[in-house]
Amino acid sequence: MGTKIAVLGGALALSILGPAIAVPPAGQAEDVWRPLRFFVGPWEGRGEGQAGVSTGKQEFQFILNGRYLLVKNIARFEPQEKNPKGETHEDWGIFSFDRNRKAFVLRQFHVEGFVNPYVCERIAGDGKTLVCVSEQIENIPPGWKARLTYEIVNENEFKQTFDLAPPGQDLACYSTGAMKRK
Numbered sequence: 001m002g003t004k005i006a007v008l009g010g011a012l013a014l015s016i017l018g019p020a021i022a023v024p025p026a027g028q029a030e031d032v033w034r035p036l037r038f039f040v041g042p043w044e045g046r047g048e049g050q051a052g053v054s055t056g057k058q059e060f061q062f063i064l065n066g067r068y069l070l071v072k073n074i075a076r077f078e079p080q081e082k083n084p085k086g087e088t089h090e091d092w093g094i095f096s097f098d099r100n101r102k103a104f105v106l107r108q109f110h111v112e113g114f115v116n117p118y119v120c121e122r123i124a125g126d127g128k129t130l131v132c133v134s135e136q137i138e139n140i141p142p143g144w145k146a147r148l149t150y151e152i153v154n155e156n157e158f159k160q161t162f163d164l165a166p167p168g169q170d171l172a173c174y175s176t177g178a179m180k181r182k
Contacts, residue, residue: 032097035123035130036060036069036104038152042182049162049175051087052080058179069095075177106132106148113139116146128152143167156181 031037039060047054056075063070071093079086093108104120115138122131134146147163159178163171 033062033066033069035127036095038127039071039150039158040069043158043179044182045177045179047075047175047177049173051089051175052077052083054078054089054175054177056177056179063094067096071095104132115139118146118148141167145171147171153178 040062041060043058043060045056045058047056054075054077056073058071058073060069060071062068073089073091073093075089077083077087077089090111091108093106095104095106097103098105101119106116106118106120108114108116108118110116117135118132119135120130120132123129128151130150132148132150134144137144137146144167145165147161149161149163151159151161153159157178157180159176161173161177162175164174165171
């Protein structure tokens with residue numbers, strides 16, 4: 001039996017491998033944030049994809065009395081033939097836990113003006129893979145989809161994959177990244 005959970009980024013088919021949140025012993029409060037606590041703190045890493053090669057930093061921190069998890073992301077893309085000056089991408093995301101859906105929701109705000117609300121649709125039974133699927137994307141033509149997948153490699157590393165699809169097409173990898181704890 002699985003539980004839907006919402007997190008950062010994109011679109012993916014619903015595939016639940018196991019319970020996302022353990023039921024606590026009687027008398028103890030449930031820690032709904034357990035699946036995301038790994039990410040708290042500063043990270044740095046490298047990425048590559050359709051926008052080119054990048055270096056980046058991310059920081060995850062609890063805000064507003066621990067009710068939300070804020071993630072700040074900045075990536076600097078090296079100059080390339082399609083973009084000789086390179087570019088800097090920045091986005092902020094806020095995770096919340098929707099008690100009605102029993103799911104994590106990520107609302108991601110991009111410097112380019114896009115807003116991506118995601119729902120974490122799958123957390124692997126071992127807790128090492130989180131898959132977030134977009135519910136919509138603001139400020140882009142209707143029908144676009146996105147999926148953001150986080151894969152914990154070890155206690156100090158994770159990988160992320162961002163998949164994107166125009167209307168009527170299948171999701172395809174747009175970028176990947178590997179982050180290390182600072």
